[in-house]
Ligand SMILES: Nc1nc2c(ncn2[C@@H]2O[C@H](COP(=O)(O)OP(=O)(O)OP(=O)(O)O)[C@@H](O)[C@H]2O)c(=O)[nH]1
């Protein structure tokens with residue numbers, strides 16, 4: 001294989017996560033000489049999609065701390081399938097799965113979608129509808145679940161229900177569980193939120209009020225309906241920490257997105273493994289534009305100042321307009337610009353902050369526990385048809401509001417547990433074989449407590465779907481994702497340098513978003529990095545013509 | 558909206574992602590150009606990175622729209638192909654019948670596809686430049702500089718006027734063993750080019766064109782692929798997806 005040693009580039013992009021890949025797409029017609037590398041031997045970084053085997057490798061790398069620092073505590077469980085009947089789908093082979101590490105949904109109003117269209121890469125992507133939203137309602141009475149560790153039996157005896165969130169006014173009208181007074185209150189709220197920006201007098205003074213209080217006090221929305229409205233906000237905080245300002249903006253986005261691409265749904269997911277597919281498409285565009293791609297090669301550090309090297313005839317360590325860096329196998333390359341995520345740029349983060357940062361800030365860093373479960377059932381009851389002429393939904397959202405699940409420990413501490421969000425993906429997503437489905441769970445709670453809550457959510461969901469026998473989990477992966485600059489590190493792992501890259505030619509993307517829905521601010525970052533690189537010559541951001549040979553009309557059937 | 562029962566209703570149409578792999582200069586881009594534009598260039602420049610093209614293939618009962626990824630054989634760091642064969646339903650692995658080493662490379666690609674690509678992927682092994690192997694000596698020298706290599710190889714018996722270095726039966730035996738489709742083609746004359754793509758289109762299992770492609774062998778849920786697909790360019794809202802960028 002050829003060496004990169006001594007090569008010189010306009011732009012070095014480090015990592016193939018979504019932002020870096022979108023940058024590669026944005027630069028794909030710029031004529032710049034681009035080297036795009038990734039320390040992993042797969043594409044997608046923190047947004048990758050993995051086969052079962054990939055997931056094994058990924059989890060064991062995290063256990064050795066040799067992989068990316070933003071993930072910790074990864075482990076895989078495979079469940080014995082002895083007891084399941086012969087007609088129950090079995091775990092298929094590894095590559096029949098493509099499991100997304102970052103399963104975000106994309107609202108129809110996200111500015112990502114018009115960019116995929118204007119850059120023409122949407123032709124290589126398939127988007128599927130996220131259909132119904134469901135809220136878990138614990139068995140009547142109190143929460144009902146015994147406070148001892150969850151066993152399947154306990155859960156089945158105190159089975160909760162999943163209640164479909166009305167997707168519009170028509171649904172509310174026909175909803176049998178609501179009396180006229182509640183219906184009127186809800187209608188009033190929906191009318192308000194349609195144009196809430198113009199009615200500041202109603203909510204301005206309540207910006208910081210917990211949203212449930214706002215609903216009760218301003219609109220008399222009955223308490224048992226708060227969960228449904230909260231679920232549309234996709235807030236990872238407890239109800240009492242979800243502010244009115246935050247919830248209104250999110251619910252408005254949800255409602256305004258419905259119908260944009262078809263009746264009955266307002267958000268989409270890419271087929272074949274979520275955002276990883278968009279990252280791949282960005283890299284492909286980069287390659288078509290002539291960028292050089294090298295997997296399995298990360299940054300190793302800045303090229304030492306004491307040992308100037310001749311690069312393309314120039315002394316390169318500190319060339320006037322290039323940064324000299326060392327790649328994993330010691331190759332020295334220079335680039336006028338280097339762009340990457342905080343995580344990928346760590347090896348060249350400024351030296352003075354390389355001290356022991358282990359004890360810094362650990363308490364305040366946001367942490368999320370996630371799990372991915374392969375379920376031996378299509379869970380078809382969660383995917384009811386949306387509306388006449390609507391696409392078949394491939395995703396569903398199940399929300400366990402804060403307080404609807406409990407753990408033994410929290411009874412003592414009295415602390416309110418954050419909500420658990422579950423994205424249910426059907427096999428239409430290409431993430432699992434037909435007859436199965438994938439549950440992606442997410443809770444803003446770290447450590448064993450977070451994982452225990454996720455397990456409980458999965459079991460409660462499977463018991464509540466009304467399918468007999470209760471669908472089995474065939475395989476699951478769980479992991480913790482650490483957001484912010486100083487992740488919580490197990491003592492055994494080396495602590496990262498606080499990345500405070502000072503060189504203006506090193507362009508850093510912030511930490512990945514922990515949001516459940518795609519966060520448009522990450523596009524702003526990509527755009528500003530692109531702008532720095534292109535100066536005044538950039539033209540319109542991601543607006544391209546179809547390349548020759550791409551039969552443009554072929555798509556418009 | 559067309560009534561599916563109407564006589565003029567279009568045949569069901571599905572897209573198939575296809576990737577071309579093979580050593581540099583074996584004629585991958587030339588095969589695509591012949592298939593897409595029915596054209597040939599004597600001195601085609603090497604592909605840089607990759608190229609993306611589309612072409613429809615009409616079968617009696619359905620239309621297949623090929624989304625073709627033509628990769629660079631000169632790929633320096635062996636890192637490009639994975640982003641193309643991921644989720645590909647078909648692969649065309651090309652070698653040059655006048656260059657023995659190109660079949661070895663093709664076999665490596667087949668092995669990598671079998672290891673890494675979608676489990677149900679349809680693979681066709683294609684020996685290109687058949688025109689150079691005719692019983693009549695090739696009149697025009699190839700311009701790709703392979704001739705030097707070619708003459709260094711052990712000539713096969715009685716093949717002095719024939720540039721062929723890979724006997725058909727060697728390649729065919731290998732293809733049979735691995736369950737690959739097999740063709741010898743000439744991008745130059747057009748021989749067998751459409752046939753390769755049609756054979757691939759026919760070999761794609763109907764089920765994998767529906768709800769759950771890439772999971773070969775599984776029963777389909779019977780949903781048409783298009784019934785789940787969201788069309789991003791059909792937004793209701795004029796200021797929506799086709800409108801300007803919001804950032
Ligand atoms: N005689 C003959 N020459 C061919 C044929 N197909 C391609 N060539 C020639 O072979 C050379 C290489 O063809 P390309 O199509 O560029 O090969 P490629 O596989 O795309 O090469 P890379 O892009 O570098 O991987 C060109 O000069 C073509 O004209 C063929 O069927 N017969």
Ligand SMILES: [Mg+2]
Pocket residue numbers: 585586587602603604627628629630
């Ligand atoms: Mg080519």
